Amino acid sequence: MYRGLTYGRCCVEDRIRRIYVPMTETGFYILLCLQKESHGYGIGQRISDMTGGALIIGPGTMYGTLSKMEKDGLIQFSREEDKRKFYLITDLGREILTLEKQRIRRLYKLVEEDEAQ
Amino acid sequence: MSKDKKAVLRFFTITDYEQEEQWLKEMYRGGWKPHSFVPPCFYTFERCEPADMVFRLEFNDTEITSQSDYLRMLDDYGWSYLFSCMSWRYYCKPADTKKEANELFTDNVSKLEMLNRVVRRRLLPFAVIFFCCVLPNVYRGFSDSGTVIGWNLAWTAILLIYSIIMIHCLLGLKRLRIKYSTKR
Numbered sequence: 001m002y003r004g005l006t007y008g009r010c011c012v013e014d015r016i017r018r019i020y021v022p023m024t025e026t027g028f029y030i031l032l033c034l035q036k037e038s039h040g041y042g043i044g045q046r047i048s049d050m051t052g053g054a055l056i057i058g059p060g061t062m063y064g065t066l067s068k069m070e071k072d073g074l075i076q077f078s079r080e081e082d083k084r085k086f087y088l089i090t091d092l093g094r095e096i097l098t099l100e101k102q103r104i105r106r107l108y109k110l111v112e113e114d115e116a117q
Numbered sequence: 118m119s120k121d122k123k124a125v126l127r128f129f130t131i132t133d134y135e136q137e138e139q140w141l142k143e144m145y146r147g148g149w150k151p152h153s154f155v156p157p158c159f160y161t162f163e164r165c166e167p168a169d170m171v172f173r174l175e176f177n178d179t180e181i182t183s184q185s186d187y188l189r190m191l192d193d194y195g196w197s198y199l200f201s202c203m204s205w206r207y208y209c210k211p212a213d214t215k216k217e218a219n220e221l222f223t224d225n226v227s228k229l230e231m232l233n234r235v236v237r238r239r240l241l242p243f244a245v246i247f248f249c250c251v252l253p254n255v256y257r258g259f260s261d262s263g264t265v266i267g268w269n270l271a272w273t274a275i276l277l278i279y280s281i282i283m284i285h286c287l288l289g290l291k292r293l294r295i296k297y298s299t300k301r
Contacts, residue, residue, distance in 0.1 A: 024224065024226060025224075026223070026224050026226075039190075040186075040190040040193070041190055041193035041194060044194070053215070056215065056217035056218055056223060057223050057224075058194070058217065058220045058221045058222055058223040058227075059187075059190050059191050059193075059194045059196065059221055060175060060220075060221035060222040060227060060231070061221070061222050061223045061224055061226075061227040062190065063187050063190060064222075064227050064230065065227070080186070082189070083185050083186055083188075083189040084186065084189055084190070084193075085186045
């Protein structure tokens, strides 16, 4: 029973890893922002500030991505205020974000080495 | 109808939503704000101050009353919800100089997801009716000598109209798929 449960959980997490690593640019920024609790529009504003207005995420894309990430257990609903839903990253979300950061670091290192040649 | 309201007939297929958005934008620029839509082609407009507004249609088969958080988010982004009809929601907002700020969906993944929902919920049932109802009736009409000629003609006319719309939708679908698959 216990082994079965552990196996089941591993399978789910492997599937999530396959889906989210590598991550879309939209997904990466949203997950990065949700290390601090925020709501959809707030996340959009922060991403716009972080990228100097270069990346704008529309409300349809934002809502769809948040819903999917919540369903997949990467983020969790924390509270509601004035009909705005607030979310926060979960442990699984942090794990995925770490994997994605490692992937980007590897890429960055390769780019730097290539530039140096 | 009063001077401040007018009805307009215009037909768009399910893969023409971008053209419909553009047409609504032009109507608003001419001082007419969309008020309602009754399928297949009846629009009513209200007189308004001409302005540069963008319109976006979203195919969303979730009950809007259960998405008050989404409506709140749209409102935060500056979008106004106008009305919905057969799972198509109509939104508008004042045009922004930044192209992306005028979009509900800003990446190709989410654009394709909406398109796939349209295919599953609208185009596939439309095709099923075509193959399971229209085509068999036309075939039966011509193979059975006892059928009334009027019925044959009616079914043939339906087949013709259906085929034209179907081909138009499939070409539209192909065009949108190519457009959303383009890497930016």
